[in-house]
Amino acid sequence: MRYLPLTGDDRQAMLATIGAAAVDDLFCDVPESARLTEALNLPDHQGEIAVTRHMQALADRNVTAGDGPFFLGAGAYRHHVPASVQHLIQRGEFLTAYTPYQPEISQGTLQYLFEFQTQVARLTGMAVANASMYDGSTGCGEAVLMARRITKRKKAVLSGNLHPHYADVIETMTRFTDDHILRLPPVPQSGEDIAALIDQETSCVVVQNPDFFGHLIDLEPIAQAAHTAGALLIAVVTEVVSLGAVRSPGEMGADIVVGEGQSIGNALNFGGPYLGLFATRDRYVRQMPGRLCGQTVDAEGHRGFVLTLSTREQHIRREKATSNICTNSGLCSLAFTIHMALLGEAGLRRLAMLNHENAVALADAIDGIDGVEVLNSAFFNEFTCRVSNAAAVVERLAGQGIIAGVPASRFYSGLDDLLVLAATELNSDEDIDALASALQEAVQ
Numbered sequence: 001m002r003y004l005p006l007t008g009d010d011r012q013a014m015l016a017t018i019g020a021a022a023v024d025d026l027f028c029d030v031p032e033s034a035r036l037t038e039a040l041n042l043p044d045h046q047g048e049i050a051v052t053r054h055m056q057a058l059a060d061r062n063v064t065a066g067d068g069p070f071f072l073g074a075g076a077y078r079h080h081v082p083a084s085v086q087h088l089i090q091r092g093e094f095l096t097a098y099t100p101y102q103p104e105i106s107q108g109t110l111q112y113l114f115e116f117q118t119q120v121a122r123l124t125g126m127a128v129a130n131a132s133m134y135d136g137s138t139g140c141g142e143a144v145l146m147a148r149r150i151t152k153r154k155k156a157v158l159s160g161n162l163h164p165h166y167a168d169v170i171e172t173m174t175r176f177t178d179d180h181i182l183r184l185p186p187v188p189q190s191g192e193d194i195a196a197l198i199d200q201e202t203s204c205v206v207v208q209n210p211d212f213f214g215h216l217i218d219l220e221p222i223a224q225a226a227h228t229a230g231a232l233l234i235a236v237v238t239e240v241v242s243l244g245a246v247r248s249p250g251e252m253g254a255d256i257v258v259g260e261g262q263s264i265g266n267a268l269n270f271g272g273p274y275l276g277l278f279a280t281r282d283r284y285v286r287q288m289p290g291r292l293c294g295q296t297v298d299a300e301g302h303r304g305f306v307l308t309l310s311t312r313e314q315h316i317r318r319e320k321a322t323s324n325i326c327t328n329s330g331l332c333s334l335a336f337t338i339h340m341a342l343l344g345e346a347g348l349r350r351l352a353m354l355n356h357e358n359a360v361a362l363a364d365a366i367d368g369i370d371g372v373e374v375l376n377s378a379f380f381n382e383f384t385c386r387v388s389n390a391a392a393v394v395e396r397l398a399g400q401g402i403i404a405g406v407p408a409s410r411f412y413s414g415l416d417d418l419l420v421l422a423a424t425e426l427n428s429d430e431d432i433d434a435l436a437s438a439l440q441e442a443v444q
Helices: 008-018 022-026 049-057 081-089 106-123 136-151 165-174 222-228 238-244 282-287 330-367 390-398 427-444
Strands: 155-158 181-183 202-208 231-236 254-261 276-280 291-297 303-310 373-374 383-387 418-422
Touching: 008 022, 081 330, 106 238, 106 276, 106 291, 106 303, 106 330, 136 155, 136 165, 136 202, 136 231, 136 254, 136 276, 136 282, 155 165, 165 181, 165 202, 202 222, 222 231, 231 238, 238 330, 276 282, 330 373, 330 383, 330 427, 390 418, 390 427
Parallel strands: 155 181, 155 202, 202 231, 231 254
Antiparallel strands: 254 276, 291 303, 373 383, 383 418
């Protein structure tokens, strides 16, 4: 009874109160085909020590990002997170579970969110940023909904080289609306003419830079075409470190910028939690989802911080809310803010150049291998190469302790010969040599 304090009589009393005859009645809306017909094949209960040993044995079967040469990217990147970040995020004036509705007891939380917004606005080249979203993909979906509210149109054009998970989330979030989502096919060798598909019915065009295959995109012609047609340009950045070297989306005419902030201050964490970035132009601020923290002065003239805009359903009537996202990624945004403050502008630019230099060294090392062709003419820290049966090559190299990128076939059918690789500041010359040597052997 230590963990299950309710008795059988307690359960019957609760069932009687809600008019259910048995616990199974609570699952009547779950289709029979989705229900288990027999117990799961799981071991009986064991003591804590035995369970710990068993779980450790399972964990030891994994190859983690730090166990060997690692070249995975495709939206989540392995970067160095300074130990000082992990220390500072635990300070009591910042780390709190209290939602900042009462500013007098939430000044630390509000201040770092204000600093975070400032950093994101500066990075993206936009006027205003919110206090974060769940992750880049949900931020992207919210941006499409925001564009619909602004333009009063219902057609969104998605670049074929937008990360497929982001496109999937957009389709999911608009599944029960009458939005028309035009999702273009992938173009691995770049050259997509998305501007030609923008018409008077288009609310927005969604373009990723660098794109899924690592190509760098000039957003200006697309922005001009969108604005001529009365549509908005939504720019997506999945590798935020790139903004230390690549022109910001705001400089190139984007109206809304969304992205994934995991690369700054946040480890891979086996897939999450991550951090959504969202920024836009001043004139659209009241249509921006989530929270916006602002700076003010108190009755004595001292600087203070408050929630300036909170157009979420928690704060206002549901029909007037801009979003149903009910929280932000506070701890992840705090880590982002601390890491970015430690880097500064010069540090970010140097980090970006280290990433690019390592990626160039990687491309040079494998492009000369017979059977391997690098497709990109320009890239930041990620690029695509052509290699026969990429998935089999990745599996073979994984057996040697080398995580050699992401086969495009994991996302797209018919692209079996494409491999997407990423290099960051954590890849050494020895890592690159090991991958090149193993890849040469694998393609012979």
